[in-house]
Amino acid sequence: MTTQTFARAFGWLYLAVGLLGFFPGIVQPIPADAPHLAAAVAYGYLLGLFPINLLHNLVHIGVGAWGLASAGSLMTAKRFAKGLAIFYGALAIMGLIPVLNTTFGLIPIYGHDVWLHALTAAVAAYFGFGAGVGVMAKAEEWRKAS
Numbered sequence: 001m002t003t004q005t006f007a008r009a010f011g012w013l014y015l016a017v018g019l020l021g022f023f024p025g026i027v028q029p030i031p032a033d034a035p036h037l038a039a040a041v042a043y044g045y046l047l048g049l050f051p052i053n054l055l056h057n058l059v060h061i062g063v064g065a066w067g068l069a070s071a072g073s074l075m076t077a078k079r080f081a082k083g084l085a086i087f088y089g090a091l092a093i094m095g096l097i098p099v100l101n102t103t104f105g106l107i108p109i110y111g112h113d114v115w116l117h118a119l120t121a122a123v124a125a126y127f128g129f130g131a132g133v134g135v136m137a138k139a140e141e142w143r144k145a146s
Helices: 003-020 054-070 074-096 112-130 133-145
Strands: 044-046 050-052
Touching: 003 054, 003 074, 003 112, 050 054, 050 112, 054 074, 074 112
Parallel strands: none
Antiparallel strands: 044 050
16 A cells, blocks of 8 residues: 555545544444533544544544545655654543543543554554655655756
């Protein structure tokens, strides 16, 4: 898989997940012991596993649009992958810290979201910082030699 394919695939995936969060049958009600949110509009559990709310859905839609928009060139796809790795890595760490796991009461990022954000960060880091590094170096050498 190329970095551009990664950006396109993750763009569609996050766009779909963001849109699925608006379908009541797919979102289960929150349990009684769920953390309180100041932004509790559409607060629930996507597929009964992942805590979401309206703002969380909008972030997923935004990430999806960003991925699709950046899939057009290797440079922008790499920037997307690097940004996604850093952003979702930070979210995974924040999800482990009780005072931060609701992003100050705005977006739930606890529970199953932690491992999903960590996995997203790891895959994005591979495509942003690892995959194709040799190809990029060879292309740069070839450009300078021309």
